[in-house]
Amino acid sequence: MTDPAPKLPPARERAGPIRVALAQLYPAVETALTHANPLQLLVATILSAQCTDARVNLVTPALFARFATAHEFATCKIGELEALIKPTGFYKNKAKNIRGCCAELVARFGGRVPGTLDELVTLPGVGRKTANVVLGDAFATPGITVDTHVGRLSRRLGLTRHRDPVKVERVLMELVPQPEWTTFSHRLILHGRRVCFARKPRCEACALAPLCPKVGVAGLAAKRKRAKTRAAGKRRGNGENATPDVKT
Numbered sequence: 235m236t237d238p239a240p241k242l243p244p245a246r247e248r249a250g251p252i253r254v255a256l257a258q259l260y261p262a263v264e265t266a267l268t269h270a271n272p273l274q275l276l277v278a279t280i281l282s283a284q285c286t287d288a289r290v291n292l293v294t295p296a297l298f299a300r301f302a303t304a305h306e307f308a309t310c311k312i313g314e315l316e317a318l319i320k321p322t323g324f325y326k327n328k329a330k331n332i333r334g335c336c337a338e339l340v341a342r343f344g345g346r347v348p349g350t351l352d353e354l355v356t357l358p359g360v361g362r363k364t365a366n367v368v369l370g371d372a373f374a375t376p377g378i379t380v381d382t383h384v385g386r387l388s389r390r391l392g393l394t395r396h397r398d399p400v401k402v403e404r405v406l407m408e409l410v411p412q413p414e415w416t417t418f419s420h421r422l423i424l425h426g427r428r429v430c431f432a433r434k435p436r437c438e439a440c441a442l443a444p445l446c447p448k449v450g451v452a453g454l455a456a457k458r459k460r461a462k463t464r465a466a467g468k469r470r471g472n473g474e475n476a477t478p479d480v481k482t
């Protein structure tokens with residue numbers, strides 16, 4: 235039997251060392267989405283939903299060459315926009331959101347991307363996650379971006395138990411100093427992409443392991459799966475869940 239994991243200090247005491255360790259691992263961080271201005275970052279971030287940044291970066295050069303302003307996006311032919319962004323998936327919905335969002339930018343903000351969270355989240359297709367990316371990387375206004383990686387790592391690292399992204403965001407805002415909100419988000423995302431994978435986290439190669447209450451989580455999950463399979467096999471052996479006789 236293995237020794238139980240040593241009890242770790244509470245989240246508020248580990249948050250500092252976790253920040254330091256992440257900063258050492260990923261000193262220079264910025265969004266991977268190629269952009270030249272806030273509008274391009276906003277559009278690229280909408281496209282990045284359910285899609286990799288690398289794939290978004292493949293379509294945006296042609297897209298931004300064709301449409302340069304919010305007015306051009308707002309008045310474009312939807313079919314042309316859809317064709318340009320198709321490789322990013324969910325293209326019909328994304329095209330609708332981009333055009334709707336840009337129409338709002340023209341109507342309410344003089345064609346410019348607003349620089350506050352409250353204004354950004356009123357735009358079609360723009361939630362807190364997208365808004366915080368734009369604020370952090372286009373306006374240098376710190377924001378915690380809770381995507382799938384940030385949510386998963388925050389829970390594994392025991393910083394929060396919440397699954398609701400807004401609640402995770404609030405907890406991290408308490409634990410991380412405001413100037414680091416954007417960089418901390420980027421670092422967690424990078425660690426999620428490179429080490430702490432959703433299915434098979436590489437705990438054995440993880441610099442955060444001494445600070446992580448879920449170290450070895452992949453092994454535990456595999457153990458649980460084996461136990462479940464064994465239990466299901468036993469039930470079948472006992473006749474439970476057997477296919478009932480069919481009366482003819």
Ligand code: SF4
Nearest residue numbers: 430435437440443446
């Ligand atoms: S020790 Fe494992 S679960 Fe914890 S952060 Fe590292 S890779 Fe993720």
